[in-house]
């Protein structure tokens with residue numbers, strides 16, 4: 404790996420972060436706060452939230468087995484995707500490499516930041532080849548984006564190939580594990596100590612059932628986290644979100660029950676969907692959705708809309724011709740989908 408100071412944008416390396424009012428007295432006791440031009444009314448929401456979200460991080464540390472100093476929280480993991488570009492990629496100069504097809508935000512954030520986005524097509528089993536990804540890189544490639552399980556294909560990426568990329572590539576490797584709760588593979592966040600160039604993304608939006616609160620996280624070395632923390636907006640995670648996340652994280656047992664139920668439903672749906680006359684193939688999945696090749700994706704998509712059921716049409720995505728991406732819902736929702744499709748002529 405190149406050194407971090409070789410990888411970081413020079414303006415970010417030298418950045419003096421915004422200093423919050425509360426930073427300046429840190430650690431000492433106080434009870435009269437006249438430092439931040441807040442209102443004295445409507446407590447507790449009159450006060451700015453903790454910019455480093457320490458209480459949330461302490462909860463997360465227990466749930467995820469990662470130390471608070473190795474976490475940066477964002478307004479959804481989408482914010483942490485953007486942060487990676489803003490920390491490492493010089494607009495108009497640097498590039499990133501990603502697999503194709505994958506999650507759309509890597510490309511959107513590349514475009515917003517004026518960073519070249521290089522795509523490497525997955526193979527027929529939706530797997531990556533480390534060699535193919537590495538040959539797409541040059542000395543201005545700062546980040547390789549990996550998503551495992553991948554969206555929209557649903558499969559885990561081969562861990563041997565990921566490890567090869569981590570040990571061979573000189574830049575940053577992001578492994579987006581938004582769906583890691585839905586499978587038993589070893590999570591990459593448990594291997595941060597082995598790979599100083601690894602950033603792992605997790606989110607409260609999927610297994611944790613909290614898409615509306617907007618809370619995502621990046622796990623990485625202390626040095627990378629310090630960079631992210633200095634570039635992010637100081638109060639990027641609001642107090643309502645922090646409070647709700649603490650509450651949700653205290654109920655990990657409930658969430659585990661949800662996940663077990665969804666996985667059982669997933670296995671049932673993969674079989675039942677595969678038996679539908681319209682279905683040509685259900686691809687293997689390790690997430691809370693599955694990708695299926697059907698006879699006529701656009702037509703079936705519209706048919707389902709007419710029945711009040713929305714799935715994701717991936718027909719126009721490379722390697723996903725005539726594919727629908729279907730989220731595993733509640734038992735009733737899944738049955739409604741199956742019933743509608745059994746009537747499709």
Ligand SMILES: *Cc1c(COP(=O)(O)O)cnc(C)c1O
Pocket residue numbers: 478479480481482506550554579581605606607608609614618619
């Ligand atoms: C859903 C999803 C996310 C989650 O984004 P949030 O901003 O945290 O809601 C991240 N990555 C992938 C691959 C996803 O599918």
